[in-house]
Amino acid sequence: MKYKTLKGLQDILPPEISIWQHIEKTSREIFCTYGYQEIRLPVLESTDVFIRSIGETSDIVEKEMYTFQDKGGRSVTLRPEGTASFVRAYVEHHLYNEPAPQRFYYMGPMFRYERPQAFRYRQFYQIGAEAMGIEEPKIDAEIISMLARILGDIGLKGLNFEVTSMGCKNCRPAFRDALKNFLRDKLGSFCSDCQRRFDLNPLRILDCKVPDCISSRQGSPPVTDYLCADCKGHFESLKHNLNMLNVPHTINPNLVRGLDYYIKTAFEVTSESLGSQKAVAAGGRYDGLVDEFGGPPTPGIGFAIGMERIVPLIKDSMKNSDGPDLLICPIGEEASEKAFLLAEKLRMERLWVEANYVGSSLKSQMRKANRINAKHIVVIGDSEIKNGEAVVKNMVNGTETKSALNGEELAKTIRIQGIIPLK
RNA sequence: GUGAGUGUAGCUCAGCCGGUUAGAGCAUCAGGUUGUGGCCCUGGGGGUCGGGGGUUCGAGUCCCCUCACUCACCCCA
Numbered sequence: 001m002k003y004k005t006l007k008g009l010q011d012i013l014p015p016e017i018s019i020w021q022h023i024e025k026t027s028r029e030i031f032c033t034y035g036y037q038e039i040r041l042p043v044l045e046s047t048d049v050f051i052r053s054i055g056e057t058s059d060i061v062e063k064e065m066y067t068f069q070d071k072g073g074r075s076v077t078l079r080p081e082g083t084a085s086f087v088r089a090y091v092e093h094h095l096y097n098e099p100a101p102q103r104f105y106y107m108g109p110m111f112r113y114e115r116p117q118a119f120r121y122r123q124f125y126q127i128g129a130e131a132m133g134i135e136e137p138k139i140d141a142e143i144i145s146m147l148a149r150i151l152g153d154i155g156l157k158g159l160n161f162e163v164t165s166m167g168c169k170n171c172r173p174a175f176r177d178a179l180k181n182f183l184r185d186k187l188g189s190f191c192s193d194c195q196r197r198f199d200l201n202p203l204r205i206l207d208c209k210v211p212d213c214i215s216s217r218q219g220s221p222p223v224t225d226y227l228c229a230d231c232k233g234h235f236e237s238l239k240h241n242l243n244m245l246n247v248p249h250t251i252n253p254n255l256v257r258g259l260d261y262y263i264k265t266a267f268e269v270t271s272e273s274l275g276s277q278k279a280v281a282a283g284g285r286y287d288g289l290v291d292e293f294g295g296p297p298t299p300g301i302g303f304a305i306g307m308e309r310i311v312p313l314i315k316d317s318m319k320n321s322d323g324p325d326l327l328i329c330p331i332g333e334e335a336s337e338k339a340f341l342l343a344e345k346l347r348m349e350r351l352w353v354e355a356n357y358v359g360s361s362l363k364s365q366m367r368k369a370n371r372i373n374a375k376h377i378v379v380i381g382d383s384e385i386k387n388g389e390a391v392v393k394n395m396v397n398g399t400e401t402k403s404a405l406n407g408e409e410l411a412k413t414i415r416i417q418g419i420i421p422l423k
Numbered sequence: 424g425u426g427a428g429u430g431u432a433g434c435u436c437a438g439c440c441g442g443u444u445a446g447a448g449c450a451u452c453a454g455g456u457u458g459u460g461g462c463c464c465u466g467g468g469g470g471u472c473g474g475g476g477g478u479u480c481g482a483g484u485c486c487c488c489u490c491a492c493u494c495a496c497c498c499c500a
Contacts, residue, residue, distance in 0.1 A: 004491085059498050063424075081500085110500080115424080118494065126500060193497070204498090258499055268500095279500060306500030331458065364453080366460035374460095381458065395460070 008114070008122025018322060019311050020125075023154050024107060027127050027305075030150045034142070036103040036129055041085045043109060047075040053084040053289055055260030057200075064112040066122075078111035081259070082128040083286065083302055090132060091295035100133025119277040119309050129283075130302035132290075137234050140265045140285065140301055141241030147281060147303055148247050151269065155314045159280065160270045161249040163242070165235035166256075167227050168263045169288070175226035176202060182220050189216045206254040222253040234264050261286040265301060271313060280313070281305040323373025325414055326392075328355040329365040331381040338405075339380055345407030351414060369395055376414055380405070392417075 005011060012020060028038075047067050054060050066078040079085050086104065089095070095102050107127040116122060129146070131139050144161065151159060167175055180202050187195055191210045198205065205217060227235060242249055249267075257266045266284035274280070283303025290298035326346060330339035336357070343355035354374070356365050362379065369377045377393050384390040390405045392413050403413040 007491090064498080112499075114498075115496095116493090117496095120499075124500065128500095276495065277499075282500065304500055309500060329459090361454090362458045363455095363460075368460090370460045377460085379458065383458095391459095393459075398460090400459095 006122070008116035010121060010123075016311065016315070019314060020307065022314075023307065023310060024127070026153045027105070027107070027150050030146060030153060031105045031129065034103065034146050036105040036131075036146075039086065039089065039104040039106050041079075041082070041089055041106060041108075043079055043111070044076050045079055045085055045088065047077040049088050050077055050080060050084050052292060053087065053259075053261055054081070058258065058260060060112065060258070064114050066111045066113055080112045081110055082106055082108075082126055082304055083130065083259075083261075083289070086128070086130050086302075087286075087289050087293050087295075087300070090130075090298075091290060091293040096133065096290065096296055096298050101139060102132045103129070104132075105129045117277065118275050119306075119312065121308055125307035126304040127307065128302060128304040130300060132300045133298055135234075135287070135299040137238040137265070138241055140234075140238045141245055141247070143283070143301055143303060144242060144249070144267055145245045145247045147269065147283070147305070150305070151281065151310070154310065155317060156271070156280070156310060158271060158273065160272070161247065161267065162252040162255050162270065163238070163249050163265070163267045164251060164253050164255040165223065165227055165231055165238075165264050166262055166266045166284070167223060167231050171226055171228035171231055172263075175221070175223050178221045178226060179203070179206075183217070186216055203256050207256045224251075224253055231264055238265055257282070257284055261289045261292075263287055267303070271309070273313065274309060277309065279306070280309040323352075323375060324354045325351045325374075326353045326376045326378060326410070327365075327369045327372070327374035328353065329362060329369070329377050329379045330356060331362060331379065334382070334385060335380040338385060342380075342405075342407060342410070346411055349407060349411035351411060376417065378403075378410065 031038075047065070050065065051061050056062075060080050065080055067075060068077075070076050086106065090102075105128065107125065109123050109125050111123050113122060114120065127150075129143060131143055144163070148159075148161065166172065180198065183190075183198060183202065183205065187198060190198075190205065190213050191208065194205045194208050194210070194213050197208075205213065206220070208214070208217075224232070224235065239251070252268075255266055255268055257268075262284040264285045264287070267282065268279055269281040270278045271280050272278065281303055283301070285299070285301040287299040288297075289300060290296065328339040328343055330336040339355040340357070343353045346353040354372070356368070366377070374395055376395060378390050379393075380390055384405055388405050389402060390410075391400045392403050392410065393400045394417055401413050401417070403409050
């Protein structure tokens with residue numbers, strides 16, 4: 001084989017694509033009920049957009065970006081996530097002048113140059129939502145509730161919603177110091193990664209999965225003790241609102257987000273049935289990001305769902321039963337012409353119709369009908385053409401119905417069998 | 424970037440201590456007396472055994488290199 005997809009990239013083929021469409025359709029419906037509107041953003045941005053927002057020292061920026069020079073010598077980057085591009089657009093088009101909250105959603109590919117692994121790709125798809133202009137924690141609860149609704153309506157079960165507050169510019173440094181003080185003298189009992197994290201990103205130690213690290217960090221000060229009055233009030237109110245909306249969740253003070261811009265509310269949805277990449281969606285609040293991009297101080301909160309993480313979770317429950325509403329099986333040359341024409345007529349009735357173009361035995365045509373999951377067949381031979389009447393056979397239950405041999409009548413007959421034409 | 428594992432037909436895999444023309448199931452195509460499917464039966468097509476080198480009378484099998492894929496770490500959706 002000469003050509004293959006690049007490492008970490010994949011083709012998504014028809015049997016599976018129906019799951020993707022199901023997820024996208026369901027998401028759009030729910031977004032609509034909450035007033036979120038679609039926004040389409042370019043996949044390519046000036047590299048600065050990401051360095052500025054995600055953080056110079058983050059892993060994404062340091063080693064995972066698809067960055068290259070365009071022909072004009074500019075440094076451009078394939079987006080590694082959606083929020084940075086979104087905020088750029090938000091500021092560029094002065095969307096903050098619309099009445100708050102401004103709510104948007106997007107879906108599309110993201111790119112990170114990472115070593116691929118189960119449920120992790122270099123080109124991966126996210127469905128994201130962003131709510132701008134409201135600081136009130138009701139919007140935090142609303143967006144988490146909406147996320148729960150989307151995932152639930154898609155058909156996912158057994159998900160775990162974890163919520164925490166990460167503090168803000170004012171209180172996070174205090175927590176960081178307290179944590180480092182707690183860890184400093186027992187650093188020797190942590191894994192080498194955690195020892196490295198101590199200076200780099202001490203918060204990450206809270207989320208290490210090495211058993212020794214888990215036990216060694218027992219009794220570490222919880223973030224929630226170090227929140228400033230503002231953050232604490234926000235967090236308390238968020239919890240209250242989540243309970244009001246009956247969103248099942250657990251408080252996980254050890255939850256850590258990877259991007260620099262998150263403050264206050266952070267959340268993550270995980271599934272135990274996924275192996276090591278178990279986060280299916282995650283998000284948080286990013287109140288300082290708009291001013292970072294030169295806009296007015298504007299609060300914002302959002303999340304992203306990882307498509308590749310949820311597709312396998314519903315793969316088994318969604319059997320693909322797609323097939324034509326009708327397969328026309330002609331016998332003989334004249335019938336073949338008739339079938340060709342009839343198929344076109346029936347498609348004008350918004351039915352999925354196939355006609356066999358190569359003449360073969362009826363038996364093999366029937367086998368094909370079965371194989372491609374055709375819901376009905378109609379056999380056309382000399383006598384059908386002569387009488388202007390044919391038998392429509394329902395391939396699911398075997399019943400046969402006589403019908404006049406023209407587009408309208410055939411369409412009617414098929415609809416009686418319970419086939420709903422496409423909109 | 425680090426570590427481990429796996430590469431044989433379209434797919435899932437078997438192939439013993441190296442030994443004739445490399446196998447099975449599924450899939451595919453064609454048939455199984457005139458125009459009725461799924462089950463069953465018969466047959467056909469399809470493989471430079473990932474690639475290169477070496478050892479040997481002889482390599483899918485042993486050794487080395489290389490490439491690809493997978494899983495895990497880091498990190499993340």
